[in-house]
Amino acid sequence: MSGVPAPGVLYEDASFLVVDKPAGLPVIPLRHDPGALTVRRLLEQVRAERLFVCHRLDVGTSGCLLLARNEAAHRAASTAFAARRVEKTYLAVCEAARADAPSAGRVDRPIGPGRRGAMRLDSRGRPATTRYRVLRREGSLAWIEARPVSxxxxxxxxxxxxxxWPLAYDPRYGGQDPRFARLTLHAWHLALPEFGIEAL
Incomplete structure (x- = not known):
């Protein structure tokens, strides 16, 4: 056993499992460290069952992560994600980069690969859409709800x-506010209505 506590379970049935992924723990093996502990490996050790990753969260992001408990469930979930029938809501702590940054809106900007594992906005990239709204502001910070469609x-x-609204702490794309020690992004809500799954 690794000695690392397993992520808490937010939802469970015979086919699926939603866990609260901690920040800093990868979902799948990293290219530069394929032997590192991952959410999937840790859960398989603790639960003594094979699990299938249905989607990914960045290493630094915490929150709702869906895993399937059998191959049929994994195929069904993959189809739902591809068809955009999954509801995902993120909470982010951000800073205002512009005085005129709108408090709500929709971003339709394609995304493509950048350098050294980064991504970038690229007109030749894959279509991507995110809806967002500011929930509250406090000084230089804002708490934002983001709903990615893709x-x-x-x-x-x-x-x-x-x-x-760059993240308050995101060394790659946002700020480095010293008040935070991790990526200020949390996968707060996940729902797959056709399977009766909802987790917070």
Whole structure:
């Protein structure tokens, strides 16, 4: 056993499992460290069952992560994600990059690969859409709800920056506010209505 506590379970049935992924723990093996502990490996050790990752969260992002408990459930969930029948809501702590940054809106900006594992907004990239709204402001910070329609890598981080609301702590795309020690992004809500799944 690894000695690392397993993520808390937010939802469970015979086919699926939603866990509260901690920040800093990768969902799948990293290219530069394929032997590192992952959410999937840790859960399989603790639960003594094979699990299938249905989607990904960035290493630094915490929150709702869906895993399937059998291959049929994994195929069904993959189809639902591809058809955009999954409801995802993120909470982000951001800083205002512009005085005129709108308090709500929709970002439609394609995303493509950048350098050294980063992504970038690219007109030749894959279509990506994120809806967002400011929930509250406190000094230089804002708490924002983001709802990605698509599921591109680093999408919420890039789109919030494009809207004038970079994450308060995101060394790659946002700020480095010393009040935070981790990526200020949390996958708060996940729902797959056709399977009766909802987790917070």
């Amino acid at each position: 599921g591109r890598r680093h999408q919420v981080r890039l789109h919030l920056r494009a809207a004038g």
